[in-house]
Amino acid sequence: MALVEINFDGIIGPSHNYAGLSLGNLASAANRGMVARPRAAALQGLAKMRHNLGLGLAQGIFLPHPRPNRVWLESLGATVEDAPDSLRPAAFSASAMWAANAATVSPAPDTIDGRCHLTPANLRTMAHRSHEWPATLAQLRLAFADASHFALHNPVPPAFGDEGAANHMRLAPSHDASGVEIFVYGVSGGAFPARQHVEASRAVARLHGLDPARTLFVAQSEEAIAAGAFHNDVVAVANEHVLFAHEQAFADKETFYAALRGLLPEVEILEVPAAAVSLADAIRSYLFNAQLVTLPEGGMALVLPEEARETPSVWAWLEEMIAGNGPIRRLCVVDVRQSMANGGGPACLRLRIVADPATIDPRFLVDEARLDRLAGIVSARWPKRIAPADLLDPELPPAIEEARRGLCEALDLRELL
Template sequence: MDHFEANFDGLVGPTHNYAGLSFGNVASLNNADASSNPKAAAKQGLEKAKAIGQLGLVQGMLAPQERPDLYTLRRMGFSGSDADVLAKAAKQAPLLLNACCSASSMWTANAATVSPSSDTFDNKLHFTPANLVDKLHRSIEPITTSHILTATFNDSRYFSHHQHLPEHASFGDEGAANHTRLCGDYGHKGLELFVYGREATNPNSIQPKKYPARQTLEASQAIARSHGLNDAQTIFIQQNPAVIDQGVFHNDVIAVGNQNVLFYHEQAFLNTQEKLAEIQQKFTQTCNRPLHFIEVPTDKVSIQDAVSTYLFNTQIITLPSGEMAIIAPTNCAENPAVKAYLDEVVTLGTPIKQVHYFDVKQSMQNGGGPACLRLRVAMNAVEVAAVNPNTLMNDSLFTTLNIWVDKHYRDRLSINDLADPQLIIESRTALDELTQIMNLGSVYQFQR
């Protein structure tokens, strides 16, 4: 194989906590104020990443961001020593402190939108960090995300890094969580699907009533332009506002695609049949392979079950054998309706032949499943060789990162602990050591 889809998983940060910051994310809200286990969360993520690598895929890791984010707290008017800043924020603006302690960068499906070199105008692999303007705790991520991506994909001969879109509601961008790529083979031209929740410049467009639509059409169009994608290879499709109001805050909570398979709930999109016809037409023109639509009916899996188990926030991966496998959270196996459907899906005559279950409950309780934890990067062998090798998973890195987690992470963290000045020291010490392990340079220095 000379073309791959690599998965770069987010390494869970030392301040992983349940502050319930994400309005519209049912799991995040339901578990607000519970105590978390950062050590267990990081180890669960590492176990999943190692297992994907052992299945024969290229697997990498993306570093977490520095939290507490004192740089942002100081910009918000808090001054004095680091301990003073934390104490003042805890007393005067506790919700702001919670936002500046969030470990949400672990969900790297929101880190960026990625277009492979086979699709782009200059035959380079393009990255645009998401601006994440809809949520304060995530809107502080893009600059550091850009530094981390650049330190990971650091050869300008092959990789093109864009600045995140303007930080305005009209250009709300949530990254790859609302982007799916279909193709024949990873190294050939593919079809890039951009799923949006609303049209910011069209006051008459259909929008959800209860929860926000985070991704805009305008943002999706801007990224397609900057990546140099042509019209024949792009489709813009609107998410069903009714499912957003039921907790489907990103498209990857209701649909997922891989190569020539699109796996989605029957209520996922607006104008479904029209858009599926457009996908079929463009796919046929671009890709020399049959396309499989797997539509999950409501009478087999309800929206509530899909959201609570993250059936669609699973990874669909192509194994070296050519068969596809679903990487699902153990929550799916614990739900009778969802487990029955997954048992059925491997018998439908599509490329999906296996289901593997992983315990990522620490992430799930905060609103992110297996697919949230990874950024998909379709690459050729030359591009893989150009990646920072210290970020690629192998037995040595797995062992080193587990030792690092054991050394630096707490096994219990409550909301009240976020004001502990010792947490700053622990987090910075951990990340300074991580920059040496992963050869990341000075990615955190601007925050200090």
């Protein structure tokens, strides 16, 4: 069985809007009330996938969730027509596009039964995301239906907040080798909520059958959360044997680094000092919310948002790093401004899954031709703009629903309608 890393990106949905629903997400709050451009957003996301295909990487997709979420509103005694202002924006939320929060994934080499395990995140901390998991689980059940290779779990009960792979890292000599899984949790973030609960992380590790001796639970620093690092992937990212992190990412980095080196002697820790790049600049530019990937020809590349190049301290550090002899040899800049404005960069848009592509439902995998087809559907059906007042327009919900229906039908995924 040939195990490779596949990045599954969330297609940005036709209800993409800037409602500023995510407390602690500085970009989301700063752009609240602005006019969103769903068509441009989705095309940017597809262009990023096309870019990564061009690097020789395997690429998958997840579909937008049904929006507005009529089922969720009905469970609260409301409808799209009479939903109060306190519920309406959450029902329209397109935040499921950030697939890094879809689930936590443990590849087969790490688990006791030799299968890839997936647990959808409950996302219970934020109302607009707490109703995502049923639609996420429905897609996971289709894409990874082969029970001989995959094990799917229900979300951790909502007493404990779980935000998925955005607070999970894996380090290994190679993707197909046994690795060390790292769960990063929050304790306190000052004015902002710490979204990942340690008990949720421990539950996922048990459900996945991970070796306790090769599983680490690491506290995120309060400074990082308070600065706007609402998920660990805003201040750290890992790939194979490389950990790329900000100096202030973890509460007790020395203990963490020592444990990591003891479990994986070949690990390379590439730390960005606060004196060179402040937490504020790192979070504003989403330096660490990049895709750190292994190239087919060897070496690693960092897929970064345009904002990283536009932040002087960040780009200066990156250029100095590339000029050296470190593990990251290539910088790739992509435009995902519509996603960035709502608080999610290149890494937020994808869920990393190590698996044999032949074991996955092919409807969830893409090539250039399929991306062309998806771009055509988006260009024809996605709204060009959504302003805050448009959420009250009775013509918007059926337009959004029809756009998603067209996508499901084009991909032969009518089970998701």
